[in-house]
Amino acid sequence: MKSKSAWFALAALVAAMALVAAGCGGGDEEGSGGGQTTQAQGEGNLAADQTVNVNWGAEPPSLDPGLATDTTSADILYNIMDPLVKLGPNLKPVPSLAESWDVSQDGKTVTYHLRKDGKWTNGDPVTAHDFEYSWKRTISPDLAADYAYQFYGIVGAQEYNGCKSNCAALKDKVGVKATDDYTLQVQLTSAQPWFIQQSAHHSFLAVNRKAVEQFGSKWTEAKNIVTDGPFKLVKWAHDSEIDMAKWDGWRNAKDVTLTRVNGRMITDGTTAVQAYEAGEIDMNPNLPTEEIPRIKDTEDYQQYPGLGTYYYGFNVKNIPDVNQRRAMSLAIDRQSIIDNIAQADQEPATGFVPKGMPGFDQIHRDSPWAKPTADLAAAKDLMAKVQNPNKDVTLILNDSPGHREIAVAIQAAWKELGIKTTIKVQEWAQFLEFLGPPPDKSVDAYRLGWIGDFVDAINFLELWTCDSGNNNANFCNKQYDSLVAKARNTPDNAQRFGIYKQLEDILVGQNGDLPIMPIYWYTYIQQERPTIQDTWNVNLLNQTDLTKVKKVEE
Amino acid sequence: MTKLIVRRVFWTIPVLLLVILLTFVMMRQISGNPFRRSERAIPAEIQANLEAQYGLDDPWYIQYLRYVKGVATFDLGPSLVLRNQTVNDIVRDHFPKSLELGALAFLFAIVFGIPLGVIAALKANSWLDYFTMFFSNVGFAVPSFLVATLLIYFFSLEWDLGFPTSGWSTWQSKVLPVIALGLGPMAYFARLVRGTMLETLQADYIRTARAKGLRWRRVVGVHVLRNSLIPVVTAAGPLLGFLITGSFVIEQIFAIPGIGRYYVTAVTARDYSVVMGLTVLLSVIIIFANLVVDILYGFLDPRTRDVRT
Numbered sequence: 001m002k003s004k005s006a007w008f009a010l011a012a013l014v015a016a017m018a019l020v021a022a023g024c025g026g027g028d029e030e031g032s033g034g035g036q037t038t039q040a041q042g043e044g045n046l047a048a049d050q051t052v053n054v055n056w057g058a059e060p061p062s063l064d065p066g067l068a069t070d071t072t073s074a075d076i077l078y079n080i081m082d083p084l085v086k087l088g089p090n091l092k093p094v095p096s097l098a099e100s101w102d103v104s105q106d107g108k109t110v111t112y113h114l115r116k117d118g119k120w121t122n123g124d125p126v127t128a129h130d131f132e133y134s135w136k137r138t139i140s141p142d143l144a145a146d147y148a149y150q151f152y153g154i155v156g157a158q159e160y161n162g163c164k165s166n167c168a169a170l171k172d173k174v175g176v177k178a179t180d181d182y183t184l185q186v187q188l189t190s191a192q193p194w195f196i197q198q199s200a201h202h203s204f205l206a207v208n209r210k211a212v213e214q215f216g217s218k219w220t221e222a223k224n225i226v227t228d229g230p231f232k233l234v235k236w237a238h239d240s241e242i243d244m245a246k247w248d249g250w251r252n253a254k255d256v257t258l259t260r261v262n263g264r265m266i267t268d269g270t271t272a273v274q275a276y277e278a279g280e281i282d283m284n285p286n287l288p289t290e291e292i293p294r295i296k297d298t299e300d301y302q303q304y305p306g307l308g309t310y311y312y313g314f315n316v317k318n319i320p321d322v323n324q325r326r327a328m329s330l331a332i333d334r335q336s337i338i339d340n341i342a343q344a345d346q347e348p349a350t351g352f353v354p355k356g357m358p359g360f361d362q363i364h365r366d367s368p369w370a371k372p373t374a375d376l377a378a379a380k381d382l383m384a385k386v387q388n389p390n391k392d393v394t395l396i397l398n399d400s401p402g403h404r405e406i407a408v409a410i411q412a413a414w415k416e417l418g419i420k421t422t423i424k425v426q427e428w429a430q431f432l433e434f435l436g437p438p439p440d441k442s443v444d445a446y447r448l449g450w451i452g453d454f455v456d457a458i459n460f461l462e463l464w465t466c467d468s469g470n471n472n473a474n475f476c477n478k479q480y481d482s483l484v485a486k487a488r489n490t491p492d493n494a495q496r497f498g499i500y501k502q503l504e505d506i507l508v509g510q511n512g513d514l515p516i517m518p519i520y521w522y523t524y525i526q527q528e529r530p531t532i533q534d535t536w537n538v539n540l541l542n543q544t545d546l547t548k549v550k551k552v553e554e
Numbered sequence: 555m556t557k558l559i560v561r562r563v564f565w566t567i568p569v570l571l572l573v574i575l576l577t578f579v580m581m582r583q584i585s586g587n588p589f590r591r592s593e594r595a596i597p598a599e600i601q602a603n604l605e606a607q608y609g610l611d612d613p614w615y616i617q618y619l620r621y622v623k624g625v626a627t628f629d630l631g632p633s634l635v636l637r638n639q640t641v642n643d644i645v646r647d648h649f650p651k652s653l654e655l656g657a658l659a660f661l662f663a664i665v666f667g668i669p670l671g672v673i674a675a676l677k678a679n680s681w682l683d684y685f686t687m688f689f690s691n692v693g694f695a696v697p698s699f700l701v702a703t704l705l706i707y708f709f710s711l712e713w714d715l716g717f718p719t720s721g722w723s724t725w726q727s728k729v730l731p732v733i734a735l736g737l738g739p740m741a742y743f744a745r746l747v748r749g750t751m752l753e754t755l756q757a758d759y760i761r762t763a764r765a766k767g768l769r770w771r772r773v774v775g776v777h778v779l780r781n782s783l784i785p786v787v788t789a790a791g792p793l794l795g796f797l798i799t800g801s802f803v804i805e806q807i808f809a810i811p812g813i814g815r816y817y818v819t820a821v822t823a824r825d826y827s828v829v830m831g832l833t834v835l836l837s838v839i840i841i842f843a844n845l846v847v848d849i850l851y852g853f854l855d856p857r858t859r860d861v862r863t
Contacts, residue, residue: 061636274719275719429584
């Protein structure tokens, strides 16, 4: 490792400064839209060559905003298209293509006022009609969009999406209308105070009708695609490379510093790290777990909090006594799992709704059943109270790296309670079949995670209603369901956060039912060159705004 | 010879139909919803829309017949996962790269493996023989993914010799993956050639040839080598299988956009059309390759020619 130690020595001075910058690297952001200076925030002058090489990590299954479902597609779309709103610091909505918006008294009508200077790369202006067309297209049954459900809060959307006949009439009834070229009016089924933030999601992006109609399913190829964002797609070599270049026709092009982003698709973590260390890429989000301790000590390591919870769920039909579930949750040492196994400085989850969620301080109270360290004595006491304990627990996991090691640690903890745990590792699609819902009869506990779609706690709490398609725990509590319904109709934030607190309590509070036991809150970790570290930021929803990135001189 | 070719081509059709049927049944037997890729449940309306779009709401025999018709017209259907691409697109974009990788690896194995085996046989039991065989044993025993990672680590990173860590574009980027994939077959060929040559060298007709006074070089080049190559040709059949499956691993590690990468992810993702399409494609290749091998046999060993037509 001779060359590596020489490199460390040289970088020692920079590392000290970089560590400070890295410590502040979390949720901080410059104000939106600023940046007319030539001096970047931080140490240096801007580099002459504003080209950045990244690792996208995988081939995006689709760059059609109506069809994209994964984070790779979302990350690219977020930068080649122009959303109505973006998420600023604290995840509050910030005007983007929509310069302002109004919400009616009852919260059910949202009106976006669009800027007049949005443009497509083919010269057309971006209008509200584009959004009406695009949203209805995504909701239409013909597109068979996976994320059509994001629109179900809009009047008529679910009906249109599920229509078997008379679809044209149902399409007209969908509550999205361009009342003029720059005004988009949306009718919601109930007051959804989070709707504005939700519309920052990539499914709500507009597509260019001419391009879609001319090229059909091939409209997203680099030679056909028409976009309206700060960068344009210049190359898409499938499964190999996606390159973007700054588009001078964008409405705020003068604020964009980067001129080109070249992206590889290296899925193998070891190769990705080697590519980074060979200097071929400037940023890598794909780190194998066993390399994390080593990389943490380098100056390239960057960590961001994520909005997600890693948890184990219980099949409450198979483990019916709440005391046993509480005991099983108390017995595990979350901090130790994070320090020794997960190793990415995640935060022990002392509640289900993760830190960083707006209203967290009001919603969250440290759960007495989910502590950072194990409380074996109390756990054993609780187990003793259980009448017919289930001492033979089957735990199912999917076969991605890292999960088995955590399961083994938890298996050892549960052994202290006299529980014999059988760990079953399954291939992903098989695992999902076992989860149902309802979960397979043989499943007593399962591992899962939930990453926020949009920034309101309802996205986490509504998972546990009786008929939620994501409730794999056989958990059904009528009071819980009625509180969720009440929250959906409470536009006032403070009031609604109070309801969320009650919901958290039902899940993991003092008298909580504990259908799940939260383990940790996610983080995003990646390697970044010091020349881009200051301005590169991954927000809680794993989005990166490339208009804010500036490369400094080395 | 022509009769052989015609008969082989004719038999391809029932073989392919069987392959399609088996793959079809197997893919449907593995449970799993191709449209549920994340843990998020899919609302019933959306599941219905997706099934309608891909024809998965039809009875299985209709789907099967539709697929067979598609294969006959060279239309392998749309991908269930890559929503804007068809299987034909995927094959067109990626198959040439896998073919190039496999062909170069095969060439590497022949160009280095055969001479290595020849040298080892001619200088049997010398230090050269031991060294060559040791080297070839290591090449055979070490798994290709380990070889790949080590090659990247040393040649790309540590020694900085100008080979990129991944990708498939410049000639430099092709060197390491080809070596990683070809090392195993090379070792195998070397051993094989050495073994058969040693045997052949003992044969009577070789002694006769030398007694006749033929130059040693001619004896080896014409008589010994030609007879020793027959097992190599036999090995080429299963070797093709190795190259195909080995390429999945190499493509993943070196981030090469070939069809191997897609094949593996498609099974996990339950992308039925991609799995079927690639299985059909690979079956055709293997059938064709075996045909080529059989023709080569005819040239190498005239005794087989008369028997088999």
